[in-house]
Amino acid sequence: MKLFTKGLLLIALPSLVELALLGVVFDTQEQTAQAVQSAADSKQILYQAAALGDPLLRQAARVRTGLIVGDAAFIDRHAAWVDLSDRLMHLDQLVADTPQQAARVRTMRDAIDRYHAQALDAAQALREGRSVKTYVSLEANAMPAQIEIVRHELDAFIEEATRLDAQRSASVMQTRARQQYALIFAVVGSMLVWAVTALVFARNIARRLEVLTDNAERLGNGQPLSAPLAGNDEIAALDAALHQTSARLRIAEQEQVTLQKRLQARAAELAGVNEALRQETQDNEMFIYSVSHDLRSPLVNLQGFSKELQVSCEDVRATIDAAGLPEAEERRLTRVLDGDMRESLQFLRSSVTRSAAIIDALLRISRAGRLEYQWQRVSVGRVVARAVDALQTQIRERLAIVTVRDLPSAWGDPAAIEQVFSNLISNALNFLDPSRPGRIEVGALAAEPEDDAQAPTQPQAPTTRTFYVRDNGLGIPAAYMPKMFRAFQRLHGDVSKGDGIGLALVRRTVERHGGRVWVESAEGAGSTFFVVLPDQPVRST
Structure with a gap:
């Protein structure tokens, strides 16, 4: 059985027990809520019943006063009769589930309605100037018969409502006690079920994990492993x-x-x-x-x-x-x-002249591989300035503009680095496009730290510098790019003369410095030669 399945069972079994216990708790809670609501209704019924007597007696006193003084205004208090009717209606709704109390409410309503009709007849007689002796005789007793009926029924109603209120209050206390017991039982039972299932699961898993840990330690120490565990879990x-x-x-x-x-x-x-x-x-x-x-x-x-x-x-x-x-x-x-x-x-x-030039080129290539470099910190800006000064005649003849940006220092041989930039700038001058003003730019790319294992809070200083010589000349065809740094390879021979070893010498010199050189170009748009030189001491090659 998979651990996922075992985990589901570990959750499902206690959860089922908890659901059953929660069902009991919810049932007792619902019973308690019903009992509390019934008790609250009983209090409301008592309040409404107690508040019914005084308005009725006041209205009876107004009727008697109106008959004595002969003024119908004392009797025609419609708002008072509406208030009594609303109270009775509300009380009837509250006791709808108690037939005996509902019957008493209906009896009181009938008596009040009859008394109301009698009072309206008396008021009409007073307004018409008729004799009201009949009505006065009805009010001769201490209290009219209808009012006595209402008072009798109201007393019985309040007595019964009081008894029901006490009964419901006792029921609330009992249901609350059952609710507390059910809640305690649910909590304790849930904890026991979880504890038992977790203990069983943990003992089984712990034993298997112990074997797995022991085998892992044996594997780490190069010792033979114990027998494989049975089962198909993880x-x-x-x-x-x-x-x-x-x-x-x-x-x-x-x-x-x-x-x-x-x-x-x-x-x-x-x-x-x-x-x-x-x-x-x-x-x-x-x-x-x-x-x-x-x-x-x-x-x-x-x-x-x-x-x-x-x-x-x-x-x-x-x-x-x-x-x-x-x-x-x-x-x-x-x-x-x-x-x-x-x-x-x-x-x-x-x-003879051509052969002599080839021999001189071979000698320069040979010497480039055998020269002993004088390693030191080189100011590339000064080196490039000397190279540009030496090429001023060619620059004026080509009507070119040479721009030199701020150049960082590098580590190498000053004469060799000057020869590198002199060859690159001369090469750019030779292959400018005669149809547009020539522009040559010498600069350096922003330094980027090399990726290593140091912490991000301690960045590694850059160990190389990348320089470039950019021109807007004739450009280099894509097919010719792989041959650019080979000796005796000449492009645009009709535009410029040369022996074709300048870029080969550049490559040889840069590689001896531990760097590299490459070119990016678009035919008709110009070329950019990149040179990477070290920024720290390197061993001479």
């Missing part, structure tokens, strides 16, 4: 999960040992690969450096010999002019010297 399911976890942990421990051995082997293998890669990188740099130096000598020779050939061609041309050769022969020799030979020498000099 505790049994948890115990089964503990047993499954224990089995999986044993399997995981075995797999961990195997995995650790594999990781150690892979770590050793990776260390060897890293060492081989480092050695290969060093060898490649040395190779590039050596090849670049070795290629310089042949290029110098080629350049020297091309100049010698140019001088020799000029000597041959002077000799031809002085030799006085036939016109056809002179024309043919001149065409060879001024055409083919000059074009060949020009192509040779261009190729």
Whole structure:
């Protein structure tokens, strides 16, 4: 049985008993309310009955006075008769459930109605001037017969109402006592039922939880678990999960040992690969450096010999002019010297110049990986200012506006960081759109603390700074974006000349500083190059 079902039973059984007890309490409460209402009605009946005699006697006195003085005004008091009628009607409603009292009320009403009719006849006779001796004779006794009837019935009514009031008051006390006993019994019975059911439930659950706790401790200590609990409730399911976890942990421990051995082997293998890669990188740099130096000598020779050939061609041309050769022969020799030979020498000099530029680029790339940086706190604002001053000629030629925002400091080599921003600003100048005024902005993004395990009340200071160089130039096509930081990759070659290693040097330098560089661009709208540099000391690479 599930714990939810057991809990429902724990609630349902005492609740059913409580409902039965509450039924008894509500029944006694209803009886008490009825008894209290009956007692209140009895008090109201007595009050109304007691208040009926005086108005009736006053009205009888007015009738007698009117007959004696012969003034019908004393008799015609309609409001008094209406008040008596209302009181009787109210009293009749109050005793509607008591036939004997209701009969007395009707008798009193009939007597008062007859007396009222007699008084109206006497008043009419007085107004008409007729004799009222008959009416006076009716009032000769101490009290008219109808009034005597009312008084007799009223006395009997009050006596019976008093008896009923005492009886109902006693009933109220009895029902209230029963109500108190029923309430005490309901409270005590409910507490006993809850206590018994909770005790039974708790003992069963406590025993199973004890076994579950013991198995959890055994699992935490790596000890074998006791036998699984029987049943299909949540505790049994948890115990089964503990047993499954224990089995999986044993399997995981075995797999961990195997995995650790594999990781150690892979770590050793990776260390060897890293060492081989480092050695290969060093060898490649040395190779590039050596090849670049070795290629310089042949290029110098080629350049020297091309100049010698140019001088020799000029000597041959002077000799031809002085030799006085036939016109056809002179024309043919001149065409060879001024055409083919000059074009060949020009192509040779261009190729030598291009090769020299490539060798210089290779040497710069090689040196960028071997330079020893002078690590220090660098004022990036001053570095960028020097780079902008050095590029003033190019800026004026391009009619560009360069804006430098407030730039925070960074950690690195001043010369290397200056070269980074110089290359980026020069690159932006080279690829401005000639059809609109060029604008270049150098700034920094707001510093954001790195996410770590520190408490929110102690934020970690930012360890990097992100700078940007933004322009409104030609932009970069999406297909060309992955090639931007490769060496000898040139875009818009018809707009700007260059050897295509500026951005490669920027990437190499920034990565040696422990940062990164990337670009965001839209073709025709401009480009933004982002550079992340460290804000604290880093180990030189």
